[in-house]
Amino acid sequence: MKKIKLIFGFVFLLAIAISCTVDGIDGETSMLDSVTAPSEVLAFYNITQDNTGSVTITPNGEGAVSYDIYYGDDTAAAVNVLQGKSTTHIYKEGTYDVKIVAVGITGLKMEMSQSLVVSFKAPENLEVIITNDLAISKKVNVMANADYATMYDVYFGETGNDVPVSANNGEVASYTYKTAGTYKIRVVSKSAAIQTTEKSLDFVVTAIEQPTASAPTQPFRKGDDVISIFSSSVYDVVTGSEYFPYWSQDQQYWSTALFQLKGDEMLNYINLTYQGIQLGSAQDASSMEYLHVDIWSADDMSIKIFPLQGGVDQKSVTKTLVANQWNSFDIPLSEFTSQGLPLDNVGQFMFVGSPERERTVFIDNLYFYKGVPVSIQMPLDFESTQLTYTWNGFGRATATLVDNPQKSGSNLSNKVVRFNKQSGSEVWAGASINLDSPVNFANGSKVSINIWSPRVGAKILFKMENSTGAKDGNGNPAVFVQVEAQTTVANSWQVLTFDLTDYAGFSTTIPYDRIIFYNDNGTAGTGTDYYFDDIEQFK
Numbered sequence: 001m002k003k004i005k006l007i008f009g010f011v012f013l014l015a016i017a018i019s020c021t022v023d024g025i026d027g028e029t030s031m032l033d034s035v036t037a038p039s040e041v042l043a044f045y046n047i048t049q050d051n052t053g054s055v056t057i058t059p060n061g062e063g064a065v066s067y068d069i070y071y072g073d074d075t076a077a078a079v080n081v082l083q084g085k086s087t088t089h090i091y092k093e094g095t096y097d098v099k100i101v102a103v104g105i106t107g108l109k110m111e112m113s114q115s116l117v118v119s120f121k122a123p124e125n126l127e128v129i130i131t132n133d134l135a136i137s138k139k140v141n142v143m144a145n146a147d148y149a150t151m152y153d154v155y156f157g158e159t160g161n162d163v164p165v166s167a168n169n170g171e172v173a174s175y176t177y178k179t180a181g182t183y184k185i186r187v188v189s190k191s192a193a194i195q196t197t198e199k200s201l202d203f204v205v206t207a208i209e210q211p212t213a214s215a216p217t218q219p220f221r222k223g224d225d226v227i228s229i230f231s232s233s234v235y236d237v238v239t240g241s242e243y244f245p246y247w248s249q250d251q252q253y254w255s256t257a258l259f260q261l262k263g264d265e266m267l268n269y270i271n272l273t274y275q276g277i278q279l280g281s282a283q284d285a286s287s288m289e290y291l292h293v294d295i296w297s298a299d300d301m302s303i304k305i306f307p308l309q310g311g312v313d314q315k316s317v318t319k320t321l322v323a324n325q326w327n328s329f330d331i332p333l334s335e336f337t338s339q340g341l342p343l344d345n346v347g348q349f350m351f352v353g354s355p356e357r358e359r360t361v362f363i364d365n366l367y368f369y370k371g372v373p374v375s376i377q378m379p380l381d382f383e384s385t386q387l388t389y390t391w392n393g394f395g396r397a398t399a400t401l402v403d404n405p406q407k408s409g410s411n412l413s414n415k416v417v418r419f420n421k422q423s424g425s426e427v428w429a430g431a432s433i434n435l436d437s438p439v440n441f442a443n444g445s446k447v448s449i450n451i452w453s454p455r456v457g458a459k460i461l462f463k464m465e466n467s468t469g470a471k472d473g474n475g476n477p478a479v480f481v482q483v484e485a486q487t488t489v490a491n492s493w494q495v496l497t498f499d500l501t502d503y504a505g506f507s508t509t510i511p512y513d514r515i516i517f518y519n520d521n522g523t524a525g526t527g528t529d530y531y532f533d534d535i536e537q538f539k
Contacts, residue, residue, distance in 0.1 A: 037108035037470045037478065038064035043100050045168055047150040051120050053091040053192050055150070057081075057098065061110065064102035072096035072116065091118040093192070110470070117169065119148035122195035128187050130203045137208035137298045137324050139176040145169060146189040146197060153190070157183040164188070180207040208298055208324065214264045215294035215326045215364040219373030219436065220386055227283050228367040229349060230267060235367055240280025243267055247274065259362055266296075266364040272353030276306070277366075282347040288368035291331045296362040297321045301353060303361065307336060308348035315341035316352070321361075333368070375436035378443070379536040380515075382415045389417075395429030396422040396525065399517065405531070411450045411493040416533040419517060421525025429525055430461075430518040438511035439464065444539035445508060447498045452531035453487040453519075460485050461518035462498045466510050477514070481506040484521065495534075 041061035048054040059067040059081060068078040071089050073096055079087050096116045103109050123146035133139035144152045146169060153164035156175045167173035169189070177183070183205055188198040218234045228235035230243065244256040256275060259268040269275045285307070295303060300323045304316040317335045321327045333343060349366065353359045374386050382389055382401055391399035402418045404411065421429045451460055463482035472478040483498040500506045519530040 038102035038110040041102045041112040056088045058086040061102040068101040070099040119191045121148045123149035123189040123197040153188045155186040211296045226369045242278040245278040276350035285343040285368040289370040294365045301359040304352040306350040315339040393431040395426035397429035399431035409493045419530040423527040425525030432516040441508035444537040450534040458487045459521040461521040463516040464512035465514040
């Protein structure tokens with residue numbers, strides 16, 4: 001049983017920190033601008049097997065600096081524990097709800113309650129579930145559960161490692177093996193009793209030899225800004241290219257394939273020696289700025305990347321790969337040209353693995369590019385014919401890109417967003433759009449928006465959220481900024497301004513990546529249309 005909730009509060013020491021040196025920060029206070037509460041809060045229990053009821057509680061959480069621990073028994077006062085430290089308490093036999101309040105550096109808090117069983121009986125009915133992790137190669141997850149148990153230790157049986165991994169009863173203990181194979185895994189379940197209960201099982205550890213997810217989605221780029229060698233139909237590739245040419249290698253040691261993952265194609269070079277691509281026609285990449293490539297391997301390794309000029313000049317850049325994940329690289333072309341390699345006649349690509357003939361790689365999204373991608377980011381004028389502006393309505397509201405119904409006054413653009421709250425909609429109905437990159441506040445912390453309203457005095461609420469940050473009790477982003485303005489004209493375009501600094505929780509260091517509109521905020525819908533356009537920052 002775990003119960004979690006957020007508690008918001010601010011520490012007034014922030015003002016003092018500006019003029020004083022905080023221990024470990026050396027006067028640097030920019031990090032204090034973040035207002036994200038601690039997350040992933042939990043407590044690990046370690047109980048002694050001597051019938052004393054002595055339990056050591058070790059709290060942990062992301063972004064926490066200390067914890068207030070309420071033992072859940074007759075002890076009224078909380079005990080404060082710093083990050084990385086523990087507290088020990090003597091319990092009577094019973095079941096307790098231990099409350100842990102994690103405190104971040106800004107004073108924001110996350111509260112979590114976790115059950116603790118203290119029993120002087122040995123664990124009974126021990127059940128053990130062992131599985132291979134679906135995403136990480138050679139990683140094994142163990143979940144043990146027993147009556148009267150508080151915790152358990154897992155001995156994973158790999159030669160040279162006798163140190164157990166511990167977990168609370170009913171939670172998961174994980175371990176990553178060096179090599180696949182069959183191992184005897186021993187689980188020792190513990191209560192407060194002297195006697196423990198254990199179970200041993202033989203388990204086959206498997207290696208994941210191929211990616212389980214596609215490479216990162218690539219942004220939209222203009223045709224003249226990219227030369228695509230292989231990109232799974234994201235960009236138009238050089239036609240006629242041969243992705244598995246035979247370059248006189250001894251083929252008994254290596255192989256190649258076109259790997260498909262749920263219809264997504266990627267190159268697969270098996271036991272990589274030197275293999276690569278013969279372009280359908282030589283390409284002039286001298287005006288490009290970067291080479292992008294995504295590479296996946298089941299093992300830690302390094303790889304040399306060669307764009308071959310005329311198929312002869314061999315200059316490379318070496319990249320180190322982290323196993324079991326997509327490694328994305330944007331290599332400045334200066335790293336090649338500084339070696340004396342011209343890029344006006346690229347005819348081949350070559351990849352060399354290290355160690356050779358021992359590693360397999362998957363490659364996707366190989367292309368040259370220049371400039372910045374076309375993406376949904378501030379400012380927004382909704383005029384791009386290359387982007388899809390996806391608005392998500394809620395509370396029975398909709399937002400749709402339409403032709404400008406009234407080109408006049410301050411708005412002569414072709415496209416605008418029509419906002420409609422259905423008759424009888426929620427008073428908080430609105431619509432949101434996700435940005436491809438967080439807002440850059442170097443462009444200003446004030447926002448102007450062109451609004452067309454059918455009436456005077458309509459409340460327009462502009463909100464931005466950090467979609468990946470902490471969540472509130474309803475699962476919505478807890479970190480946001482919102483400012484309201486009112487229309488002063490009807491049936492005409494009007495530019496309204498929103499000063500984000502008017503909101504107490506606003507910070508330029510927070511990665512706001514979602515925009516939300518509440519038109520006629522606080523009023524149930526009547527089916528009336530509003531329009532907005534040209535969302536811009538200014539100082």
